[in-house]
Amino acid sequence: MLAKGQIDLHGNNTSTDSFNSTNSNYSTNGRYDKAKSRDHGDVATNSQIVDGVNAGNANIKGHASTGPDGSVAIGSNGAIGDKAWVDSGKKGVQDGHVTDDTNVEIPDPEVPFSTGITPTGGQYPALTGPTYDYILTNGNYILSSFTGKVLVTGSAKLFVTSSFNFTGQDKITIEPGGSLEVYVAAASATLGGNGVVNNTGDAISFIYYGMKSNTSLKFNGNAAFTGVVYAPYAGFELGGGGNDAYDFVGASVTKSVMMKGHFNFHYDESLARRFPIRRYVVYSWNELDPNL
Numbered sequence: 001m002l003a004k005g006q007i008d009l010h011g012n013n014t015s016t017d018s019f020n021s022t023n024s025n026y027s028t029n030g031r032y033d034k035a036k037s038r039d040h041g042d043v044a045t046n047s048q049i050v051d052g053v054n055a056g057n058a059n060i061k062g063h064a065s066t067g068p069d070g071s072v073a074i075g076s077n078g079a080i081g082d083k084a085w086v087d088s089g090k091k092g093v094q095d096g097h098v099t100d101d102t103n104v105e106i107p108d109p110e111v112p113f114s115t116g117i118t119p120t121g122g123q124y125p126a127l128t129g130p131t132y133d134y135i136l137t138n139g140n141y142i143l144s145s146f147t148g149k150v151l152v153t154g155s156a157k158l159f160v161t162s163s164f165n166f167t168g169q170d171k172i173t174i175e176p177g178g179s180l181e182v183y184v185a186a187a188s189a190t191l192g193g194n195g196v197v198n199n200t201g202d203a204i205s206f207i208y209y210g211m212k213s214n215t216s217l218k219f220n221g222n223a224a225f226t227g228v229v230y231a232p233y234a235g236f237e238l239g240g241g242g243n244d245a246y247d248f249v250g251a252s253v254t255k256s257v258m259m260k261g262h263f264n265f266h267y268d269e270s271l272a273r274r275f276p277i278r279r280y281v282v283y284s285w286n287e288l289d290p291n292l
Contacts, residue, residue, distance in 0.1 A: 001044070002104060002251075003046070003256050003257050004256070006049065006051070006053075006054070009054060009056045009259045010054070011058070011262055013264075014059070015060070016041030016058070016267065017039060017267070018041045018061070018266065019037050019268060020269040021268050031201045037061075038083065039082045039086070041061045041266070041267050044066070046102055051071055051072070053066055054073045055075070056075045056078060057077040057078045059079045059086050060080040061082065062082075062267075063080070063098070065101065066099075068100055068101065071100070074093060076091065080092075080093045080094065080098060106253060108211075109209040109277070111159050111183045111211070116142040118142065120135070121134050122135060132150060133147075134148065135150075136150065136178075139154070140158075142158070146184075147164075148170055151173050152172065152174045153175050153178050155178070156180050157180075158182045159185070160182060166193075167195075167220075172197065172206070175199055177200070180205070183211060184231075187214065188214075188218070189210070189217050191217075191225075192219075192220040198227055200226075203227050203249055206227035207227065207276075208227065208229045208231065210230065210233060210234045210254075211233075213233075214231055216234055216235050217234040218239070219238045220238075231255070232254065234254050235256045237258045238260065238263055246264070246266075249266045250271065
């Protein structure tokens, strides 16, 4: 969980941990398994302010970090540390698990295409299946308003220019073998209830890119979410939370985070190398003679 600004974990029964969907030692069939979980559920902000991370009473299995001279606040029932520290019921901060050295480059997302088609809906499977407002297969799509019942069966990329709103019975269903990258220019966006049903079980199969004009993203989830949120100009507000320990699987990069509900945040460590925007990678170098 990374932000440019403040991270405020005000929710009840909030926790973070990690797993690795590409390693069977740390996942089961590529999915989060509490018994195989790890402690890289880090929470970090570039912010240099006092209480840049307000951990509240959350159980953070990992590190909490701010920008230089920033600080981390923790409640009386909160815990920040490795898996053994947190699982043993210890409170407070384990030595070495809070720092003020975060300085992460967060580039702006860009829409990777300039033209696209308008998606259509229908029954799937044809004649016998349920009816969808949009069925996305392989290709690039552009819509002004994105809402309703959506099925993704192929590798789809969608640019949404004006409105993104999934509430009530609206939902995006991603079938095994499908994936969706959605680029949202709408000022505000909402994902509620069963907003994204990612049947692949892989967070990389659903990526939400918030463009510079996308300044608000509200997530009111009552079911498990598996995906990635990359919206560096959006205030990310999470409310609600599911009835089990799955809740939010993947990663998020936003302007700020406000958590108001019960959430278990499970970072997929494999995203560090699989996500299209990632840390610097050295491809080549020149060795210099230090005596010259």
